[in-house]
Amino acid sequence: MTVRVGIVGAGKMGISHYAIVNAHPNAQVSAVCDTSGYVLSVLEKYTGVATYGSFEKMIDQGKLDAILVATPTSTHFPCAKYALERGLHLFVEKPLTLSPAESRTLSDLARKQKRVNQVGFHNRFIGTFQEARRLARGGALGRVTNIHGSAFGQVVVKDQSSGWRSKKSEGGGCLHDYACHVVDLMNFIAGAPASVRGARMQSIFSKDVEDAVYAIFSYADGRTGVLETNWSDETYRKMSTTITLYGTNGKLIADRQELKLYLRPECAFETYVEGWNTRYITDLQKPVAYYLRGEEYSSQIDAFVRAIESGDLEHENSFASSAETDRVLEQIAQASRSGS
DSSP states (O other), rough: HHHHHHHHOOHHHHHHHHHHHHHSEEEEEEEEEEOOOOHHHHHHHHHHEEEEEEEEHHHHSSSSSSSESSOOGGGGHHHHHHHHHTOEEEESSSOOOHHHHHHHHHHHHHHHOOOEEOOOOOOGGHHHHHHHHHHHHHTTTTSSSEEEEEEEEEESOOOOOSSSSGOTTTOHHHIIIIHHHHHHHHHHHOOOOSSEEEEEOOOSSSSSSSSEEEEEEEEEESEEEEEEETTTTTTSSSSSEEEEEEEEEEEEEOOOEEEEEHHHHHHHHBBBBBBEEEEHHHHOOOOOOOOOSHHHHHHHHHHHHHHHTTSSOOOOTTTHHHHHHHHHHHHHHHHHHOOO
């Protein structure tokens, strides 16, 4: 079986996904949709792939099994809904939508149509974060008491008012385009919070959106959480995401490169000894058949293709899990607006 994929949006992420899908042994890009006639003409000339100026035409005429949506966030809902109503499997770049209600609608529709659905939260496929989840949920830390998630980078480091990410109605700002990664990763490792106790969103250089997001979470079992994100921090060469967990048996710190686990005396766990343990991504990351940007990008596409082949509707990064992330994002925005 070869999964025939149509790509909506031939920008940076769309072209990256194009290369990864076409390198997959059980998938191929059969069609591409974009608003740029020049981009489409180049793709058609040099690759021979079918091209379309609208996602409706591509979905109706492309003879596809699945589509991959890599367009500005504000366009995700109509495109995804149209594809699901016509029986296609669906991969959508993060965040799923700018509205928890729209995300739940898509989740319910995907379940009703029995179509595989996935969102591009690639951090869930990074070996260090997967090991952090396994350790936290396996009891290595004892009772987890606090979760801290952070992300810093230099996305916006000067006055900026152009581009879809700088428009609240299109990209959602730092909250939806950057902090969403951390919130989803915290949910993945430690479960979703019950509520947001307080939040602040600050504009530093942007005019229409926030550049920094801070929030405090409460969990149903008494745990607390802290979110700290700033995409205007030029002291970081590239995006740096870190998750820290505190528990009765120790402490865990994980980023993309390494996992550090401290275990108190008499709290050794499996092969992890008392005191500090360090494991690196090179030991934890599963190999992939094709490398582009990072193993996690190929891993998530492979998971999507395998879910289609097996009919697994409850696999990693479903619309349902993304709707839960969007719920938390909306609560952060509400808490910031209310000044709580």
